[in-house]
Amino acid sequence: MARILFLVIAGVGLTSALSTVLSRNLVRAAVSLAGFFFTVACLFILLEAEFLAALQVLIYVGAVSILLMFGIMLTRGVQGTDLVSGPSAARLPGIVVGLVVFAVLGYAIFEEKGLRTQYSWGALDERTAIARGSKEPGSPLRSAVNNMGKVVGVELMTRYVIAFELAGLLLTAALVGAVAVAHREEDETRSTGSGVPPEKPEPTADKPNP
Amino acid sequence: MTAFAVPTSWIFWAQEQAVELDRGLAVRWGLWLVVGFLAVFPGIVAYMVLLERKAAARFQDRIGPNRVGPLGLLQPIADALKLLTKEDLVPRGADALVHLAAPVLVIVSAFLMLAVIPFAVGMAPVDLPSGVLYLIAASSLSPLGVFLAGWSSRNKYSLLGAMRAVAQLVSYEIPQVLSVIPIVLWGGGLSLVAIFDKQADYGWFIASPPGLLAFLILLVASIAELNRAPFDIPEAESEIVAGFHTEYSGMRFSLFFLAEYLSVFAVGCLATALFLGGGMPIPFARFPLNLLDGSLARLVVVDLILLAVFAAKVFSFVLLMIWIRATLLRLRVDRLMNFAWKYLTPLAIVNILVAGIWYECVIRPGALTLGRWLGGTLVTGPMVAGLVWLAFWVNRREWAGEAAGPGRPSLEGARPDWETPGQTGASPQRAH
Amino acid sequence: MGSDIPLSWFLLFAAATFAIGIIGVITRKNPIAVLMAIEIMLSAANVNLVAFWRYGPERLDSGPIAGIVLAIMVITVAAAEVAVGIGLVILCYRRWQAADVDRYDSMAG
Numbered sequence: 061m062a063r064i065l066f067l068v069i070a071g072v073g074l075t076s077a078l079s080t081v082l083s084r085n086l087v088r089a090a091v092s093l094a095g096f097f098f099t100v101a102c103l104f105i106l107l108e109a110e111f112l113a114a115l116q117v118l119i120y121v122g123a124v125s126i127l128l129m130f131g132i133m134l135t136r137g138v139q140g141t142d143l144v145s146g147p148s149a150a151r152l153p154g155i156v157v158g159l160v161v162f163a164v165l166g167y168a169i170f171e172e173k174g175l176r177t178q179y180s181w182g183a184l185d186e187r188t189a190i191a192r193g194s195k196e197p198g199s200p201l202r203s204a205v206n207n208m209g210k211v212v213g214v215e216l217m218t219r220y221v222i223a224f225e226l227a228g229l230l231l232t233a234a235l236v237g238a239v240a241v242a243h244r245e246e247d248e249t250r251s252t253g254s255g256v257p258p259e260k261p262e263p264t265a266d267k268p269n270p
Numbered sequence: 271m272t273a274f275a276v277p278t279s280w281i282f283w284a285q286e287q288a289v290e291l292d293r294g295l296a297v298r299w300g301l302w303l304v305v306g307f308l309a310v311f312p313g314i315v316a317y318m319v320l321l322e323r324k325a326a327a328r329f330q331d332r333i334g335p336n337r338v339g340p341l342g343l344l345q346p347i348a349d350a351l352k353l354l355t356k357e358d359l360v361p362r363g364a365d366a367l368v369h370l371a372a373p374v375l376v377i378v379s380a381f382l383m384l385a386v387i388p389f390a391v392g393m394a395p396v397d398l399p400s401g402v403l404y405l406i407a408a409s410s411l412s413p414l415g416v417f418l419a420g421w422s423s424r425n426k427y428s429l430l431g432a433m434r435a436v437a438q439l440v441s442y443e444i445p446q447v448l449s450v451i452p453i454v455l456w457g458g459g460l461s462l463v464a465i466f467d468k469q470a471d472y473g474w475f476i477a478s479p480p481g482l483l484a485f486l487i488l489l490v491a492s493i494a495e496l497n498r499a500p501f502d503i504p505e506a507e508s509e510i511v512a513g514f515h516t517e518y519s520g521m522r523f524s525l526f527f528l529a530e531y532l533s534v535f536a537v538g539c540l541a542t543a544l545f546l547g548g549g550m551p552i553p554f555a556r557f558p559l560n561l562l563d564g565s566l567a568r569l570v571v572v573d574l575i576l577l578a579v580f581a582a583k584v585f586s587f588v589l590l591m592i593w594i595r596a597t598l599l600r601l602r603v604d605r606l607m608n609f610a611w612k613y614l615t616p617l618a619i620v621n622i623l624v625a626g627i628w629y630e631c632v633i634r635p636g637a638l639t640l641g642r643w644l645g646g647t648l649v650t651g652p653m654v655a656g657l658v659w660l661a662f663w664v665n666r667r668e669w670a671g672e673a674a675g676p677g678r679p680s681l682e683g684a685r686p687d688w689e690t691p692g693q694t695g696a697s698p699q700r701a702h
Numbered sequence: 703m704g705s706d707i708p709l710s711w712f713l714l715f716a717a718a719t720f721a722i723g724i725i726g727v728i729t730r731k732n733p734i735a736v737l738m739a740i741e742i743m744l745s746a747a748n749v750n751l752v753a754f755w756r757y758g759p760e761r762l763d764s765g766p767i768a769g770i771v772l773a774i775m776v777i778t779v780a781a782a783e784v785a786v787g788i789g790l791v792i793l794c795y796r797r798w799q800a801a802d803v804d805r806y807d808s809m810a811g
């Protein structure tokens with residue numbers, strides 16, 4: 061049952077990833093990308109990480125896809141047709157590189173031997189079982205799976221606090237940087253204190269020209 | 271303890287995938303799906319539309335629909351039949367597939383939001399450990415649908431409406447999410463059932479100054495998320511026909527319609543579950559819950575009380591939104607953005623800190639007492655009031671009618687910067 | 703059927719999507735399409751991280767959710783990358799009036 065589910069999800073995911081890369085229409089590519097993100101969220105649920113799945117949908121489908129579509133609207137014709145990606149010289153080498161990377165990764169997945177002190181994950185078919193809903197105290201992993209939000213919060217504030225702070229710093233820098241980069245030059249004189257975030261570079265002023 | 275050393279077997283798998291194999295859960299989910307999501311919720315939505323039409327008519331000194339059935343009670347059915355029999359037009363040049371997928375996406379988003387709301391004891395369709403996050407994620411799907419609807423119609427008004435809608439939805443999503451964080455803090459988890467239980471112990475979360483502020487922020491942001499007046503510039507009839515759903519007709523249009531009202535209902539449920547104590551009738555008492563003793567009859571009685579109170583609260587919330595819609599005028603685009611970014615978002619962020627103080631004063635010390643509640647209110651109440659005053663004071667120039675943002679027509683040359691805002695004497699709606 | 707999903711399936715899915723992402727980065731010329739392909743690659747890496755977290759041995763010295771936290775960090779970085787990336791694309795579009803990475807050659811030797 062779970063295997064069939066996985067195969068269906070993976071099939072949809074691969075199809076949408078391919079159509080993202082191959083589609084001539086950029087908006088359609090962005091739609092496929094949203095679908096791909098959604099299938100990745102489904103895979104996270106299969107991996108028992110619902111918290112991460114919700115996060116994935118919230119950030120990728122809800123924010124990143126929209127942001128990309130705004131970008132498309134601001135840089136292309138409204139219908140999003142990609143005029144420039146005709147037959148390019150890089151197409152064949154690109155596909156060859158992709159296939160070679162896939163072959164190498166696949167070889168690594170199936171031929172992995174593992175160090176002496178460790179186990180080999182190439183043939184790992186089962187995961188550690190987690191009994192949900194049972195009352196007996198379980199391993200840390202189990203309590204983490206059953207109460208992911210809380211554990212993530214605690215871990216981010218204790219063990220990974222430096223990484224957390226760095227991520228905050230990175231986001232602030234990205235925010236300021238994106239505003240600074242995308243700001244129109246003719247607005248420079250009047251731009252003091254404008255609270256427009258980088259996600260929407262003047263959403264009201266930049267009407268797309270059809 | 272390594273993974274491969276664990277003897278894996280059917281039993282472990284069965285325990286692990288309890289969701290899949292438990293017969294009772296499957297039956298319950300099936301019931302929710304068939305009865306709740308296919309029958310009850312659409313029915314509620316149909317009559318909510320009637321309610322809105324009737325109420326709006328009263329606000330405008332009219333009678334409203336009263337022809338079909340007694341008091342017009344069969345009007346929703348007639349509307350549904352009319353919409354179903356209408357021709358389903360797809361504009362030439364539209365992207366047919368995306369045009370079809372967009373309303374489905376919007377309505378799926380609205381339905382998904384309802385899947386974790388705890389209506390009564392044991393009556394949450396699903397109790398997810400990260401329910402609040404799931405809710406936010408589900409509601410964040412709808413801007414995508416709205417954008418695709420506008421884009422795929424191949425119509426300028428649709429596209430304009432979609433761009434406006436997405437800008438607005440993305441902006442107001444931030445204060446909406448931030449206003450929920452105090453609840454997560456107080457509830458000690460993301461599960462909505464846990465939050466409901468916590469409110470049984472510590473009173474409704476709205477009964478605290480930061481909770482009240484968060485509720486108001488959520489209310490405003492939700493109205494904006496739902497594209498309702500006064501935040502309805504994405505579908506402003508007088509400017510851009512009907513916004514992103516200009517080119518939709520027949521059943522597809524009614525899907526948008528259904529999704530909009532379903533979202534109103536879902537937001538009402540969300541506000542009720544998060545702030546208004548779910549189905550509890552009295553703010554600081556465990557009233558119906560203390561009747562529970564494990565017997566089925568008691569459970570049924572308690573659940574009926576909870577459901578009735580829950581429905582009443584949602585009804586009042588929806589009525590409040592109808593009232594706001596019938597009363598207020600439409601905001602201008604730049605004011606709309608400014609309101610999200612300069613008022614609501616900073617307020618929501620600082621409100622989280624105040625919520626932390628409330629947590630330290632009231633929730634952490636243990637059981638709720640009147641003294642603790644009063645102390646917490648005395649400490650946080652002035653802070654909240656000061657914050658709101660500060661937010662308006664910082665933005666006072668804009669409030670006085672100064673043109674905001676570059677690219678907007680302004681009287682810059684004619685009016686010097688240092689002129690006192692009072693002299694211009696403008697109300698916020700002046701330039702409307 | 704009936705038993706668990708093998709770890710290698712997740713890894714294969716991740717490898718395949720990563721390869722697709724590489725193909726996209728190399729063959730597409732539109733900068734936003736390139737950004738999308740990069741996002742696909744980052745998501746593929748995330749699938750790997752979470753799969754290893756769930757299937758791997760439980761190590762108490764790295765906490766119960768090392769893979770999840772790493773995936774959250776990747777998501778954060780990806781979001782920041784898209785924000786800055788879109789800003790750069792818009793700037794480049796304004797400057798060259800073209801959405802084509804091959805035309806952005808002012809730093810080419």
